[in-house]
Amino acid sequence: MIKIGILGSTGRVGSLLIDDLKNDSEAILSCVHVFDKIEKVLPDDTVVTNDINILFDESDVIIDFSSPVATEELLSAVVEGGKRKALVIATTGLSKHQQNLLLEASKLVPILYATNMSLGVAVLNKLVALASKTLRDFDIEIVEQHHRYKVDSPSGTALTLAEHAANARELDLDNVRISGRDGQIGARTKDEIAVMALRGGDIVGRHTVGLYNDGEFLELNHTATARNTFSKGALKVAKWLVKKDANLYSINDALGL
Ligand SMILES: NC(=O)C1=CN([C@@H]2O[C@H](COP(=O)(O)OP(=O)(O)OC[C@H]3O[C@@H](n4cnc5c(N)ncnc54)[C@H](OP(=O)(O)O)[C@@H]3O)[C@@H](O)[C@H]2O)C=CC1
Numbered sequence: 001m002i003k004i005g006i007l008g009s010t011g012r013v014g015s016l017l018i019d020d021l022k023n024d025s026e027a028i029l030s031c032v033h034v035f036d037k038i039e040k041v042l043p044d045d046t047v048v049t050n051d052i053n054i055l056f057d058e059s060d061v062i063i064d065f066s067s068p069v070a071t072e073e074l075l076s077a078v079v080e081g082g083k084r085k086a087l088v089i090a091t092t093g094l095s096k097h098q099q100n101l102l103l104e105a106s107k108l109v110p111i112l113y114a115t116n117m118s119l120g121v122a123v124l125n126k127l128v129a130l131a132s133k134t135l136r137d138f139d140i141e142i143v144e145q146h147h148r149y150k151v152d153s154p155s156g157t158a159l160t161l162a163e164h165a166a167n168a169r170e171l172d173l174d175n176v177r178i179s180g181r182d183g184q185i186g187a188r189t190k191d192e193i194a195v196m197a198l199r200g201g202d203i204v205g206r207h208t209v210g211l212y213n214d215g216e217f218l219e220l221n222h223t224a225t226a227r228n229t230f231s232k233g234a235l236k237v238a239k240w241l242v243k244k245d246a247n248l249y250s251i252n253d254a255l256g257l
């Protein structure tokens with residue numbers, strides 16, 4: 001059985017991961033990292049800890065749905081602390097420094113980083129690249145919608161979609177991304193890619209990439225209707241990752257896309 005450890009076990013997705021693991025025939029929940037306290041009833045023998053080192057020692061692979069600060073601690077345990085376990089990282093909103101740390105850690109352990117663990121979004125990324133390249137003159141605008149509790153903006157998924165669009169057009173996203181329009185802003189420039197965020201209610205996650213031209217437009221949309229889409233996706237890729245060599249893997253690698 002593959003021993004799974006969870007960082008962010010009390011969170012919206014982490015707690016679903018605990019449920020998914022109760023009925024799994026290939027993996028067991030070996031350890032949960034708990035920042036403060038956990039209310040959920042856990043399987044017997046699950047180690048509960050607030051020490052990241054114990055999380056490593058008790059797991060074959062760690063799945064991380066937490067916060068950028070916690071993810072940084074996880075990555076530092078590899079880079080500075082000498083820990084060597086496979087990591088599935090789903091946390092979004094990482095800073096440049098944290099992204100660099102992730103790259104450094106992936107030279108030492110296998111890491112799969114995905115801003116969205118659903119199969120649908122993995123395919124959407126490919127569709128966006130194809131559409132952005134083929135429809136070169138169309139204006140690209142991205143809208144993401146999430147629940148009222150989401151703390152980072154725009155979503156990691158929206159940024160990844162924007163990267164696929166920009167790369168397909170050989171543009172640097174940092175130079176062309178805009179995140180708001182207000183006042184006398186002037187006409188839209190040709191290459192800009194807007195990424196706009198809406199927040200409200202219990203929306204699990206909705207992303208729309210629009211490509212707009214004179215006389216026609218194309219909108220590509222993905223809607224997550226259940227949050228366990230993400231926990232189940234993460235569990236699937238964790239099983240794939242556990243035997244791999246140190247490297248940075250994408251969800252496309254794991255899904256064979
Ligand atoms: N890639 C993907 O497919 C998906 C990614 N996400 C991302 O996953 C992350 C978590 O999302 P969600 O579950 O909704 O968030 P929640 O806020 O519900 O959960 C966050 C979890 O992280 C823990 N945590 C926060 N800070 C620390 C810290 N400094 N040290 C240790 N643990 C900490 C929290 O503990 P406590 O409860 O004690 O505060 C909690 O268990 C977000 O970045 C989100 O964007 C979400 C869905 C899908």
Ligand SMILES: O=C(O)C1=N[C@H](C(=O)O)C[C@H](O)C1
Binds near residue numbers: 092146157205
């Ligand atoms: O915080 C969330 O809920 C989600 N976060 C991820 C993101 O930022 O893209 C993935 C998903 O959309 C849900």
